[in-house]
Every structure is written in structure tokens, then in C-alpha cells.
Amino acid sequence: NKVATQQQWFINAMFFNSHKPARLAFGDLLLAILYYQSPLERNNYDEFVRHVNSSDGDAQATYLQWPPIETNGTSSSVRGMGDIIMALHADGFSVARFVVQMFRFLHLCPKYHQKYEEYFQLLKGIANVGWNERKLLIDLGVIRSIVAFYLNDTQILHFNRQVVGRSENGQRQYVRVSPPRSHDLIKLLSILVRSASTTTFPPAPPQSTEAKVAMADALDLPDEPSDEEPPDLPEPKDDDDDDTDDDVPDKPGETEKEKAEKEEEKEIAADKANIVEEQSVSIKASDETEENNNKDNDKDKDKDQSTEQQANTINYFAQEFEEKSIEFGFPPKFVRKVNGRGRGILLSDADKLCLWDGIAQPQFLGLNPNTLAPWGVPKAIDPLPNPSEYNTYIEGVQAVQSYRKKHGGKDARLPANLQHVADRIEKQKPTMAAPRKILNMNIVHNLFKDRGGPSNSCLFEAECVEIVVYWCFNNWTFSEIMFDWLYRKVAEEFKEAHEYGPFLLCIEHILLANDEHSQKKIETFLPKMIQLLVRCSDTDDTGTDLLLYQLCSFLIRLSFKNELIASIVKQKKIGDDSLLDTIDRNYSSKHQQYGIPRGYGAPNTYARNNGYGGGGGGGGGAPYRSQQRGIKNFNMRG
Numbered sequence: 001n002k003v004a005t006q007q008q009w010f011i012n013a014m015f016f017n018s019h020k021p022a023r024l025a026f027g028d029l030l031l032a033i034l035y036y037q038s039p040l041e042r043n044n045y046d047e048f049v050r051h052v053n054s055s056d057g058d059a060q061a062t063y064l065q066w067p068p069i070e071t072n073g074t075s076s077s078v079r080g081m082g083d084i085i086m087a088l089h090a091d092g093f094s095v096a097r098f099v100v101q102m103f104r105f106l107h108l109c110p111k112y113h114q115k116y117e118e119y120f121q122l123l124k125g126i127a128n129v130g131w132n133e134r135k136l137l138i139d140l141g142v143i144r145s146i147v148a149f150y151l152n153d154t155q156i157l158h159f160n161r162q163v164v165g166r167s168e169n170g171q172r173q174y175v176r177v178s179p180p181r182s183h184d185l186i187k188l189l190s191i192l193v194r195s196a197s198t199t200t201f202p203p204a205p206p207q208s209t210e211a212k213v214a215m216a217d218a219l220d221l222p223d224e225p226s227d228e229e230p231p232d233l234p235e236p237k238d239d240d241d242d243d244t245d246d247d248v249p250d251k252p253g254e255t256e257k258e259k260a261e262k263e264e265e266k267e268i269a270a271d272k273a274n275i276v277e278e279q280s281v282s283i284k285a286s287d288e289t290e291e292n293n294n295k296d297n298d299k300d301k302d303k304d305q306s307t308e309q310q311a312n313t314i315n316y317f318a319q320e321f322e323e324k325s326i327e328f329g330f331p332p333k334f335v336r337k338v339n340g341r342g343r344g345i346l347l348s349d350a351d352k353l354c355l356w357d358g359i360a361q362p363q364f365l366g367l368n369p370n371t372l373a374p375w376g377v378p379k380a381i382d383p384l385p386n387p388s389e390y391n392t393y394i395e396g397v398q399a400v401q402s403y404r405k406k407h408g409g410k411d412a413r414l415p416a417n418l419q420h421v422a423d424r425i426e427k428q429k430p431t432m433a434a435p436r437k438i439l440n441m442n443i444v445h446n447l448f449k450d451r452g453g454p455s456n457s458c459l460f461e462a463e464c465v466e467i468v469v470y471w472c473f474n475n476w477t478f479s480e481i482m483f484d485w486l487y488r489k490v491a492e493e494f495k496e497a498h499e500y501g502p503f504l505l506c507i508e509h510i511l512l513a514n515d516e517h518s519q520k521k522i523e524t525f526l527p528k529m530i531q532l533l534v535r536c537s538d539t540d541d542t543g544t545d546l547l548l549y550q551l552c553s554f555l556i557r558l559s560f561k562n563e564l565i566a567s568i569v570k571q572k573k574i575g576d577d578s579l580l581d582t583i584d585r586n587y588s589s590k591h592q593q594y595g596i597p598r599g600y601g602a603p604n605t606y607a608r609n610n611g612y613g614g615g616g617g618g619g620g621g622a623p624y625r626s627q628q629r630g631i632k633n634f635n636m637r638g
Contacts, residue, residue: 015112027122042132048096049139120184141378153437190463195335196347200474331473333466350375358442396421458502498543537586
């Protein structure tokens with residue numbers, strides 16, 4: 001309660017504290033309290049999320065408001081610790097409110113850039129408390145919050161300087177700062193993604209026969225062919241056997257009485273026809289009414305089926321499942337429960353969009369592009385103002401400063417209206433920051449491009465591989481999309497920093513994942529990588545040697561780990577030569593600047609001119625020291 005309600009106290013203990021062991025101990029203390037309190041309130045998480053994420057502002061404010069548990073409501077006297085604990089148990093939402101307040105600080109921590117590493121460890125620790133806490137974080141929208149935080153275009157996150165003031169001439173003064181140490185935060189993102197559902201895992205709950213029929217009708221699928229013979233067609237009638245009753249002309253010699261009787265019979269027949277027509281109209285109307293009723297019943301039935309399907313989905317995600325119950329087991333790096341079983345967490349459409357927007361089209365993520373809305377951070381965990389609120393704050397600050405500058409400085413007494421603005425500014429100042437401006441870039445792409453690791457390596461390589469491979473499990477369409485994207489990134493790195501390792505490692509794990517499409521992935525993707533290897537050996541552009549080395553290492557690792565890949569690499573033929581002989585020949589002929597002979601007995605002008613010996617004859621590039629030792633016709637290939 002104190003951590004969430006007295007923000008400055010938490011800021012002083014977690015960010016302004018200059019002792020790292022003290023900050024770590026403070027975070028461990030909060031996690032210990034959360035560990036013992038959370039089992040008592042886990043049944044209330046769904047109710048809290050339902051009201052906090054609703055559009056009802058009053059209900060949202062009610063559930064986010066902390067009760068006065070430290071004081072007695074009637075006498076305002078301070079309560080004892082026992083009374084405070086009983087009040088927390090009676091409230092039932094203290095853990096959920098604490099989690100909301102912790103993740104509201106996420107977007108404000110750049111203001112305290114020097115000391116927020118331990119704060120990120122605290123956030124990751126919340127997800128490791130249990131499955132229920134991970135579900136709470138996902139339902140609150142923490143995945144979108146982390147993505148928005150990392151993609152926020154602020155100087156402190158994407159540059160190594162911070163504005164500290166202005167000089168006498170009005171020029172901005174900067175101070176160099178360390179890059180953001182956000183590795184634990186990206187680890188938290190990976191944990192949450194690998195705890196939630198994908199388009200293929202967990203397997204979809206089984207549909208009833210009525211639901212399958214309704215789906216087929218909605219898609220207008222053709223009926224299955226029937227083995228029954230078509231009914232016999234009616235035989236045509238002969239013109240001679242026509243028994244139709246035409247009007248018979250009056251016979252000669254009929255009396256007036258007979259004519260009148262016939263007229264009377266015709267009128268009776270007409271009346272009977274009218275009665276029959278009226279009856280048919282009434283029957284038709286009743287049939288239409290019955291048909292409309294049937295349509296309404298069908299709509300109600302479809303609605304009931306949809307509701308039933310939603311209930312089945314909810315019940316399905318509420319059940320645990322074992323790895324043996326699934327044909328290909330759990331995906332790689334799936335976050336299990338403590339007991340080793342799995343339990344899915346339904347990932348929202350907005351979370352899917354924020355993770356893969358720019359890489360995969362919405363329809364390949366199981367989303368409807370026509371009804372899809374832009375993703376954003378839920379207001380409950382988003383403390384940043386919108387542009388209009390921020391402009392109002394800045395205008396208020398400028399108005400107060402301008403008045404004080406004209407009327408004697410800081411000690412000048414403000415008018416009533418400006419005093420009200422100054423009080424509001426003072427209250428907003430600790431949590432006020434610039435509005436969010438999200439970079440137009442995919443989060444996975446941005447994490448792959450990071451070079452903050454040792455020796456300028458990708459700091460988030462493991463997390464990116466875990467997320468991508470987890471989503472590609474049993475999903476051929478998404479695997480194909482990601483392979484094309486990774487293959488394209490390897491080609492782009494050839495023209496940039498030549499950092500091929502993270503992308504090749506991700507492709508390696510996709511090929512080695514044992515799922516329904518393992519053989520199809522190997523037979524489809526591996527020839528493209530072999531073709532890239534041959535092309536690299538046949539060119540001498542800058543950066544080719546590094547890519548060639550990493551591709552060879554890539555194929556060697558795969559060959560040792562998978563028999564099918566080893567057989568494909570071994571049996572691959574380029575013309576009449578094997579793959580290794582083709583690469584050896586191409587590399588020897590194209591990369592002469594490294595002293596590599598073209599072949600047995602081939603001259604090597606570069607090697608001879610630079611002291612490596614080897615001209616023509618049988619030498620083929622023998623080292624100079626070998627010639628000094630009297631070794632003739634020396635050849636490294638034996």
C-alpha cells in the first residue's frame with residue numbers, strides 16, 4: 001500500500017538510493033511479500049482485469065483506488081499491523097493494484113536512468129512468482145507496454161546523451177549517459193510471449209458437429225457427392241392422350257333453364273376457387289411466419305453455439321495439459337507451470353499485432369484486417385499523457401514562470417487562478433513525461449539490430465530466437481514468413497555491419513524444431529541456404545569470407561544434429577561435383593588475395609610476390625619456408 005500510494009517514497013528507495021545492494025534487497029523484500037500474499041487473491045484477478053480494462057471510468061477508478069488500510073476510517077487513528085493485514089485480506093485486490101503501480105513506473109524510469117537496472121529485475125521477478133501472475137500481466141497488457149516502452153522515440157533510450165539545461169546563450173547542454181540496461185525487461189517480454197497462446201498452440205479446442213456444419217454453411221462449401229441415383233424424371237405425355245378439360249361449346253337445342261343452371265354452377269365453382277385461394281394465401285402467410293420464426297430460432301441457435309464455443313474455449317484454457325497429451329509435445333522454450341504441466345493463456349489480438357506488425361500480415365496471425373484496430377497501451381498501466389494534456393501542462397508551467405519573473409521571482413505571490421495552476425503542476429511534476437512517440441519499426445527487428453552485447457554482439461539474441469521459434473512451432477505459414485524475413489535480413493547485413501550470427505542461429509533453431517512440418521521445412525529451406533553458400537564461394541565482394549565461414553559453420557552444426565540434413569548436404573551435387581568440392585574450387589579461384597592456390601599446379605602470382613612461394617610446376621603455392629628446406633612440389637592437399 002505504501003509503495004503504491006506514496007510514489008516519492010518508492011522513487012527514493014528504488015531509484016535515488018545510491019547503494020546497489022540496498023536496491024536489490026528492497027526488490028527482494030517486495031517479491032517476498034508478493035509471493036506470500038498472491039495465493040490469497042488469485043481468484044480475484046479476473047474480476048480486477050475485467051473492470052480495469054472496461055470502458056466504465058467509475059468502475060475502473062473504484063478498482064484502482066487503494067482503501068485506507070493504515071488508518072481507521074471513523075477516527076483516523078493509526079492501525080496496528082494485525083489490523084492492516086486483515087484489511088488487506090478483506091480487500092482482495094492488493095496484489096493486482098501493486099502490479100499495476102509497478103508497471104506504471106516503467107514508462108517513467110528513463111527519468112532515473114542511472115539506477116533502474118534493479119527495477120527491471122523486480123518486474124521480471126513478478127512474472128516468476130507463478131502462472132496466475134503471468135496471466136495477470138498478459139491480461140493487463142504488459143506485452144504492449146514493454147513493446148511501447150522499447151520503441152518509444154526518446155533521447156534517453158536511443159541516444160547516449162540527456163538534456164540537463166541550457167547555457168547562457170540558450171544552447172542545450174547534454175551529459176553523456178550509459179545505454180539503457182534493459183536486458184531483464186526483454187527477458188520478461190520473452191517469458192510472457194512464451195507463456196501465452198499462438199495460432200497453433202495450444203491446439204484449438206474441439207468443435208461440435210453443429211459448429212462444423214455452421215462453419216461450412218458460412219464458408220459456402222460444396223456438399224459432398226452422394227452415392228444415391230438421381231430420381232426418375234416424369235415421362236412426357238403424348239398429345240393424343242391429352243385429358244385436359246377445355247370449355248365445351250353449348251350444344252344446340254339447350255333451353256334457357258339449362259343455360260341458367262350452367263351459369264349458376266360456374267358461379268359456385270368460382271366461389272369455391274376464391275375460398276381455396278384465400279385458404280392458400282393464409283397457409284402461405286402462416287408458412288412465412290413459421291419460416292421467420294425458424295430463422296429467428298436459427299439466429300438464436302447460432303448465438304447459443306457461439307456462446308457455447310466461447311465457453312468451451314474459456315474452459316479449455318482453464319485446464320492443465322501434459323506434454324504426452326499433445327502429438328509433438330510442447331514448443332521449444334515453453335514456460336511450464338511449477339508441476340511441469342502446461343496451461344495456455346489466451347493472447348489478445350492487440351498483443352499479436354504489436355509483436356508481428358510489419359513482418360506478418362494480420363490474416364496470417366488469425367486476425368480479421370477489416371475489424372482490426374491499432375494497438376495501444378491500456379490506460380490503467382500507462383501514465384504518459386496525450387499530446388493535449390502535455391501541452392496544457394507546459395503552458396501552465398510557462399505561465400507561472402512568466403508571472404514570477406515579472407513580479408519578483410520565486411517568492412512572488414500568485415493570483416488565485418495561477419495558484420491553482422501551480423498546485424496542479426506541482427502535483428503532476430513527479431510523474432509527468434513527454435508523450436509517447438512509437439518508432440515505425442517491428443520490435444523483433446529492433447531487438448535483432450541491437451549491438452549492446454560483448455564485442456558489439458546482439459544483446460537480445462537468445463530472447464529473439466526464443467520468441468520466433470516458439471511462434472513457428474507447428475505453424476508452416478508463419479515459419480515460411482519468418483524464414484523469408486530472416487533470409488532477407490542476412491542479405492541486408494551483407495551490405496551493412498556483417499552481423500549474420502543472430503539470423504542464422506534463428507534459422508537453425510527453426511529447422512531443428514521437431515514439429516509437424518519438420519521434414520517439409522528442411523526440404524524447403526535448406527536448399528536456399530546451400531544456394532547462398534555456393535554464391536558466396538563464387539564471389540569476392542567485401543564481407544563474403546565472413547558470411548561463407550558462418551554458413552559453413554551453420555551447415556556443420558545442422559549436420560551433426562539432424563540425420564536428414566546430413567544426408568542432404570552429403571548427397572548435394574553441383575553439376576558433376578559434390579558441394580564441398582564446388583565450394584573449394586570456387587573459393588580457390590575467386591579469393592586469390594588470401595594466398596589460396598587455384599588448384600594443383602596452378603600459378604599464384606599474389607602468393608609468389610608476397611613471399612608465399614608457389615609459382616607454377618607442381619608447387620601450386622608452397623610456402624616460402626618449405627622451399628628453403630628443399631621440399632619440392634609441396635602441396636597442402638596431399
